[in-house]
Amino acid sequence: MEKLKNFILLFVLVFGSVKAQNTSDSTDITQEQRMEWWQDARFGMFIHWGVYSKAGGEWKGETNHAEWLQFTAKIPLQEYKEYAKTFNPIKFDAKEWVSIAKNAGMKYIVVTSKHHDGFAMYNSQVNDHNIIKGSSFHRDPLKELAEECKKQGLRFCVYYSLGRDWEDPDCPTGYAGNIAWRSNLIDYPIEKDKKLQRYLDRKAIPQIKELLTNYGDIGVMWFDTYELVSKQQGQKIVDIIRELQPKCIINSRVGPCLGDYTVNEQEVPEGISIKPWESCMTMNNHWGYNKADDNWRTSEELVHHLIDIASKGGNFLLNVGPTGEGVIPTESAERLKVVGDWIKVNGEAIYGTTFSPFEKFVWGRCTQKKENGNTILYFSVFNWPENGELIVPEVHNKVMKSSLLDSGKQIKTHSLDNGLVIKLPNSAPDPLATVVKVVVEGVIDDPSSK
Ligand code: H79
Secondary structure, eight states, X not given: OHHHHHHHHHHXXXXXXXXXXXXXXXXXXXXHHHHHXXXXXXXXXXXXXXXXXXXXXXXXXXXXXXXXHHHHTTOOHHHHHHHHHTOOOTTOOHHHHHHHHHHTTOOEEEEEEEOXXXXXXXXXXXXXXXXXXXXXXXXXXXXXXHHHHHHHTOEEEEEEEOSOOSSSTTOOOOOTTOTTTTSOTTTOOOGGGOOXXXXXXXXXXXXXXXXXXXXSOOSEEEEEOOTTOOHXXXXXXXXXXXXXXXTOEEBGGGSTTOSSBEEXXXXXXXXXXXXXXXEEEXXXXXXXXXXXXXXXXXXXXXXXXXXXXXXXXXXXXXXXXXXXXXXXXXXXXXXXXXXXXXXXXXXXXXXXXXXXXXXXXXXXXXXXXXXXXXXXXXXXXXXXXXXXXXXXXXXXXXEEEEEETTTOOBOOEEEETTEEEEEOOSSOSOSSOEEEEEEESSOOOOGGGO
């Protein structure tokens, strides 16, 4: 009898999984197809914006808060809700934000639809803690951004804090064995009574469905901090998204070992990765607006990060933290303008490229494209060589063409015994990074095959 039961169970499992396999095939879109636009895009804008932005990081004399305000300033939920009622970003202009992203050369925006504070920055019917019912701003900024992105040809994507929610009574957290340290223990102190599934069913899943139903095509569902969400719970969310929008990309923070691509926060990995990945990064030390933080990265650093990330096969998701009035800080806008001006001239070395076939160089980075059986190499030079010569060791392919990308000026490049030797002008034409474009015959072995 036991054997028969086991047999039936096995049959159900095998049959069930074959069936599941078939269903996923029948959505007839492969992961590679889903990732295509994203792989070419290389550069996106992250937007951290919420009730917390109004404080600009300051609360009762302390100035180091940001999007974690409710938690780090230990604000009880009722008080936070009162504060939310005064949120009224009258200067918010979707056209302005999307134009800033577009002119920076960014191809997608990822905006916080709900951060850890649990406050929905859109018109949610699921929960009243939202911008329409809970603030003085009676507009839906996500709707306006989605429409504007469509107009200007950028992909509209949303951030959703999955495993943390300081408004919901059923959202337990756990981190490195230190259970609950990121939960709302002020309003909901009894951690063991919290049932994650209840929160998922009551709030997170219905809100995810709203986002995927009411805002047109969503490019990426960008989840953050899955915390105690299990693989099974995460998979269920993936299934729901696939059902509603099969083309929507999902990042890895939807649950353990899930999602279409991995995320690095505030760092760029050392080496190349052939699997899709993204680095998200702030321009100063905070994600949400902090008026006291003037530790801005330079435009040069940002351009170098973009190139470095592209040379390793990744995407760069660069953050802005608009003010409580709804304005992208001038310091951010200025930097994005500089990056955009660089990209207007050198975008060919970024968009649609793949990772470098070489280890990184001390003088710069490389990206590549394949064309008619040949390889276009884009060398971005960060440190101009004193002797005017760049050497790319171990490359012996025939050189077909070599020029500076900005001016189109031909330069001499030879394939010698010690590798490619590139002769440069005496000084760098572009102080941020000058790109040398070299077309060589055939392909160059990629590092993963070495
Ligand atoms: O949305 C951004 C962060 O708020 C979120 N992910 C990015 C994209 C994030 N959640 N957790 N973490 C990042 C990692 C933990 C950060 C902390 Fe801290 C640093 C916790 C304590 C120190 C800064 C200071 C944030 C809270 C206090």
